[in-house]
Every structure is written in C-alpha cells, then in structure tokens.
Amino acid sequence: MKRLLHKGLSVLMAAVMLATAFTAVPFVANADDHVHTLLHREKKIPTKDENGHIEYWYCADCDSYFLDQYGINEISQEKTVLLYYTFAEENGKVTLTKYNGNDETLIVPDTVPENYPDESLRGKTVTAIGDEAFMGRNLKTVTIPDSYTHIGIRAFSSCTVTTVTIGKGLEHLGRECFTWCPYLEKIIIYSTNDNFEIDEPQNFCYQSKNAIVYGYCGSMVEMMTTYYGIPF
Numbered sequence: 674m675k676r677l678l679h680k681g682l683s684v685l686m687a688a689v690m691l692a693t694a695f696t697a698v699p700f701v702a703n704a705d706d707h708v709h710t711l712l713h714r715e716k717k718i719p720t721k722d723e724n725g726h727i728e729y730w731y732c733a734d735c736d737s738y739f740l741d742q743y744g745i746n747e748i749s750q751e752k753t754v755l756l757y758y759t760f761a762e763e764n765g766k767v768t769l770t771k772y773n774g775n776d777e778t779l780i781v782p783d784t785v786p787e788n789y790p791d792e793s794l795r796g797k798t799v800t801a802i803g804d805e806a807f808m809g810r811n812l813k814t815v816t817i818p819d820s821y822t823h824i825g826i827r828a829f830s831s832c833t834v835t836t837v838t839i840g841k842g843l844e845h846l847g848r849e850c851f852t853w854c855p856y857l858e859k860i861i862i863y864s865t866n867d868n869f870e871i872d873e874p875q876n877f878c879y880q881s882k883n884a885i886v887y888g889y890c891g892s893m894v895e896m897m898t899t900y901y902g903i904p905f
C-alpha cells in the first residue's frame with residue numbers, strides 16, 4: 674500500500690514537473706519512463722564499530738538514493754552515511770569535526786581510528802575539537818586526551834554532559850564552549866600551559882549553572898577562571 678502510494682505520488686510529481694518543464698531548462702527524465710519505488714529508511718545512529726546513516730529513501734530498481742519521499746532530491750550513497758566521528762586535516766593539523774554517536778561515556782580518540790574511511794588520515798594525531806562538534810549530543814562523561822590543544826566554538830553547548838575532563842595539552846577554549854548544559858558539574862582541566870586562554874570568558878558556561886572548573890592551583894586555568902568569575 675505504501676509502495677503504491679509512493680508510486681502514485683511520484684507519478685503526480687512527474688506530471689507537475691512535466692507541466693512546468695517547457696522553459697529553457699531541459700526536463701530530466703528517464704528515457705524508459707521509470708517510476709521510482711521508494712523504500713523509506715529511518716535514521717540510524719552510528720556506534721563506535723558500525724556506521725549509521727541519515728533518513729533517506731531508496732529505489733532498488735535504479736539503485737538511487739533520495740532525501741525526500743517523492744524522489745526529487747537525489748544524493749549519493751556516500752552522503753547517506755553517518756560516521757561515529759568525522760575528522761578533517763588543515764595545515765597539517767587534524768580536527769575532530771563532528772560526533773554523531775549516542776554513547777553516554779566517551780573517551781575521545783587521540784589518533785584517527787584505523788577503520789576511518791579517509792585512509793590518508795588514519796593513525797594521525799588529533800589536536801582539536803571543531804566548532805559545535807558535540808553540540809546537542811546525549812552525553813554524560815567525556816574525557817579529552819593530552820593531545821588536544823584547541824576546543825572550538827560551542828563545542829559542547831546544549832549537551833546533557835555532567836563531567837568533562839581535558840588533558841594537559843589544552844591551550845584554547847572556544848567561545849560559549851560549555852553553554853546551556855544544565856547538568857554540567859565538573860570541567861576538569863589538567864593544563865598547566867601558560868598560553869591557556871578562554872575566548873569570551875564571561876560567556877564560557879552561560880546557562881550551565883552548576884558548572885565548576887577544576888584545575889591546578891597557580892595554573893593559568895585558575896587565573897583565567899577566577900579573574901572572570903567562573904567558579905573554580
């Protein structure tokens with residue numbers, strides 16, 4: 674029944690497109706008047722060991738993938754894949770750009786995993802978390818290894834996170850990094866780096882009312898936080 678409905682809608686859409694296709698733009702249609710039979714795939718969240726995918730519609734007859742139930746916005750199969758983590762390299766530095774998983778306890782990798790699709794990145798040291806990389810994710814505890822020097826803008830904003838532990842290498846915390854995290858209690862920063870800085874410290878953990886920063890006494894972390902009134 675669902676298939677029939679999709680078929681019906683596809684025919685209807687094709688008719689509408691045909692009717693509006695007499696402009697200079699050539700109407701793109703299959704020569705054999707193929708009508709897609711679209712199967713709906715719900716979004717699947719990736720795990721550490723298995724990739725997920727976005728919500729999409731698939732036509733097995735012509736092996737095509739679409740973002741909509743009418744078969745209008747086609748995408749490549751590659752673009753439907755959701756990786757647990759994504760990474761990018763710029764000027765020789767590797768950044769963790771996005772986390773798509775749903776695990777409550779997370780130890781962020783310090784190197785790009787060996788099963789990562791882009792072979793050229795595998796095994797490389799990761800030194801940064803990208804802007805909004807963990808934003809809105811369902812998390813409880815996150816541990817960020819010593820290799821990380823930079824954490825991007827709103828990287829952990831609007832999360833369910835309670836405890837974040839950051840290693841010795843940290844130099845830079847991006848603007849609004851830990852805002853809108855109502856359950857956030859501990860931000861433990863082991864950095865003793867004299868270059869440690871927080872971008873817009875006054876907004877650092879805005880609307881994360883229970884957040885307290887922990888760090889070494891006499892460290893730049895202590896100086897920055899206490900100077901700007903962030904609980905330490």
Ligand SMILES: [Zn+2]
Binds near residue numbers: 707708709732736737
């Ligand atoms: Zn098709």
